[in-house]
Amino acid sequence: MSHELPEADLVVRRIGLLATMWGPVPRVGAALRDIGLVRDAAVAACRGRIVFAGEERELRVRLTADAVEIDAAGAAVIPGFVDAHTHLAYAGDRDDEIRARLAGATYEEIAAAGGGIVKTVTATRAAGLDALTGLVRSRLDRLLSLGTTAAEVKSGYGLSLEAESTSLCAITQAAEGHGVRVVRTWLGAHEIPLDRRADRQAYIDEMVERALPEVGAQQLAEFADVFCERGVFTTAESRRILQAAAGAGLALRIHADEFSDTGGALLAAELGARSADHLIQVSDEGIAAMAKAGVVATLMPAASFFLKLGRFAPARRMIEAGVPIALGSDTNPGGGLSSSMPFAITLACFGMGLSVEEALSAATIGGATSLGLESEVGSLEPGRRADLAILKSDRLLDLVRVGDNPVARVIADGRPR
Numbered sequence: 582m583s584h585e586l587p588e589a590d591l592v593v594r595r596i597g598l599l600a601t602m603w604g605p606v607p608r609v610g611a612a613l614r615d616i617g618l619v620r621d622a623a624v625a626a627c628r629g630r631i632v633f634a635g636e637e638r639e640l641r642v643r644l645t646a647d648a649v650e651i652d653a654a655g656a657a658v659i660p661g662f663v664d665a666h667t668h669l670a671y672a673g674d675r676d677d678e679i680r681a682r683l684a685g686a687t688y689e690e691i692a693a694a695g696g697g698i699v700k701t702v703t704a705t706r707a708a709g710l711d712a713l714t715g716l717v718r719s720r721l722d723r724l725l726s727l728g729t730t731a732a733e734v735k736s737g738y739g740l741s742l743e744a745e746s747t748s749l750c751a752i753t754q755a756a757e758g759h760g761v762r763v764v765r766t767w768l769g770a771h772e773i774p775l776d777r778r779a780d781r782q783a784y785i786d787e788m789v790e791r792a793l794p795e796v797g798a799q800q801l802a803e804f805a806d807v808f809c810e811r812g813v814f815t816t817a818e819s820r821r822i823l824q825a826a827a828g829a830g831l832a833l834r835i836h837a838d839e840f841s842d843t844g845g846a847l848l849a850a851e852l853g854a855r856s857a858d859h860l861i862q863v864s865d866e867g868i869a870a871m872a873k874a875g876v877v878a879t880l881m882p883a884a885s886f887f888l889k890l891g892r893f894a895p896a897r898r899m900i901e902a903g904v905p906i907a908l909g910s911d912t913n914p915g916g917g918l919s920s921s922m923p924f925a926i927t928l929a930c931f932g933m934g935l936s937v938e939e940a941l942s943a944a945t946i947g948g949a950t951s952l953g954l955e956s957e958v959g960s961l962e963p964g965r966r967a968d969l970a971i972l973k974s975d976r977l978l979d980l981v982r983v984g985d986n987p988v989a990r991v992i993a994d995g996r997p998r
Contacts, residue, residue, distance in 0.1 A: 587632040589625040589642035590649065591967060591995050596622040597655035597975035601634055602946045602960035607877065607905035613939040613947075617960075624658065626967035629995035634961040649997060651990070657975045659941065661730025661968030661993060662922035663948030663959050665879045666858050666909025668768075669720040670748040671738040672713060673704025675915045688888050688916060689812065689840060698738065698772040701914050705738040710747050710754075717755035720912065723920045725760050725998055728988035730968035731949065731958045732761050733909070735806060737768030740777075742792050745769045749801040760993030762966065764952045766834060767796050770807035770814055770822050785818055789825040797829030803953075804855070805831040809838075809845040816844045823852050832953060838863040839884070850874035856907065856951045860894045861885060868895075872903040877951040880943070881911035882928035888916045896933035906935075906943045907951035923988075927981040937977055967995035 601617035608615075623637035633640055644650075678696050682688070691697050705713065717734065724732055734756075736748035749765055756763035769788050777784040796802050805826030809819035823833050832855050837845025839859035846867030849857035857863075857871060858879040871878060880894045900906060908925045911917035919925075922944050929940040949959025958966050971990040972979060979987040991998045 586641050586643040588627050588645055589632055590628065590645045590647060591626040591992070592642065592644065592648065593624045593651045593653055593658060593969065593971070593992070594637060595655060596624065596637070596653045596658045598657040598977070599624070599634065599961065600657065600659045600941065600977070601962060602660055602942065603962055606946060606955045607875065607950045608942055608946055609903045609905050610900060613900060613906065613942045614936060616938050616942055622658070624961060624969060626995045629967055631961060631963050631965050631967050633963065651971070651997065653971050655975055656989065657972040657977060659970050659972065660945040660959055660961050661970050661991065662728050662944050663952065663954070664724060664729045664732040664910050664922055665856065665907045665948035665951040666881055666911050667732050667734050668737060668911070668913035668917065669717050669734045670713060670736050670752050671701050671705050671914050672708035672716060673701055673914065675700055678915055679918070682889060692812070695775070697915060699775050701738045702740050702774055705748065706741070706744045710751055713748065713751035714754045717751050718759065720920065721755060721759050721761045721763070725991060725993060727921045727923065727986055728970035728991055729922055730761060730991065730993040731952070731954060733764045733766055733804070733952055735766040735768040737771035740769060740772060740774035742787065742795070745792065746795070746801060749796065753801070760991070760996070760998045762954070762958060762968070762994070764804065764954065765802040766804040766806050767793070767802040767826070767831065768806045770819070772808065772813055785822065788822055793825045793829045793831070797831055803832060804834050806834040806836060808836040809843055809848060810836060811841045811843055816848055819845070820848055820852070823854070827852070834858060838867060842867070846871050846876070849876045855953055858909070859884065861890060861892060863895065865898070868899055868902045868904060875905070877905045877907050877947070879907040879909050879951045880929070880933065881909050881917070881925070882932050883919055883925055884911045884916055885932065886928055887918050893928070893932040896929065896935055900939070905947060905950055906939070907947035908940065908943045909948070923980050923986070924983065927983055930981050937981060941977065941980065968993050
């Protein structure tokens with residue numbers, strides 16, 4: 582009995598080493614090291630979806646008239662990176678703060694002096710929708726050039742009803758037709774803006790009673806996030822904001838336990854958040870609660886590096902406890918000066934003690950799980966979005982060689998970019 586061959590409009594041949602990330606999700610424990618390696622491989626796709634991934638000798642497809650064939654020339658191919666934590670919707674810069682940090686000032690000292698997030702708010706509010714859309718799109722271009730094909734993008738530098746909505750609209754418009762698959766996160770609870778500090782409770786009430794219901798009703802975001810941290814939002818305030826977000830139909834994320842253990846990881850587990858992010862100061866109790874609740878730990882080793890915090894998130898303890906792990910670049914104007922997921926992988930290996938395989942898993946299928954996209958991106962198997970990064974060699978260790986982009990070519994949504 583004959584079977585019709587699947588149609589393909591894209592084929593990548595002569596792949597020396599293919600990291601498929603096949604397997605169950607979420608990845609926990611030893612499974613993080615199983616990246617589904619296939620040698621002498623090929624990948625085929627049709628209309629943006631993978632139809633074959635495996636040994637090239639088993640490839641059987643029917644090419645369309647306009648099919649694109651790419652010769653990987655023996656190089657390694659991996660899923661496109663999934664950057665699970667970025668702050669791309671901003672205007673202006675904070676170069677003076679970076680200089681101050683290099684001179685010894687801490688993040689919290691800079692924020693207390695009126696710098697940090699609130700400084701970026703002024704420039705972002707003044708930018709306007711068109712300018713902000715262009716800025717976000719240019720930053721998405723940068724991510725794509727470095728191998729990232731899916732990313733979470735937060736608002737959080739508007740800090741008013743109107744400005745936060747403008748930021749989310751800019752993210753939406755920038756993502757239209759772009760190669761990077763974007764997940765939008767409302768982060769109106771990034772900080773109390775300077776013009777509302779005389780009555781912080783009124784600002785929180787406004788977020789809960791007006792902003793979040795509007796974001797949910799207009800479908801401006803998929804997630805809501807809050808900066809649960811000493812000097813920003815308390816655990817009680819964060820709980821109220823996130824409960825309102827859930828009531829508005831948004832999935833939950835939380836900036837947790839970055840500079841101090843405020844119980845953010847415990848709150849994430851309590852509320853069933855998809856992800857708790859940063860976690861540099863997380864407690865053993867918080868780790869255990871996350872493991873039990875299935876909360877993904879989205880870690881940003883570049884934040885520790887650029888903020889000169891002197892320590893990284895305890896990734897090994899989390900892995901041993903069975904917590905799913907994801908990586909993000911934390912790209913932002915003040916403490917996230919790199920959009921490179923390979924750089925995040927490097928720091929995860931040398932700063933947090935991950936193997937290359939564990940870090941690559943966290944930067945692909947782990948990030949997809951953090952964003953609720955594990956059935957769409959992060960692995961190379963039939964039915965998934967055809968997002969691939971062709972490396973410059975057949976060595977996965979090239980991912981941790983700082984100073985060069987290890988990605989030779991990117992395919993996003995089935996199209997060479």
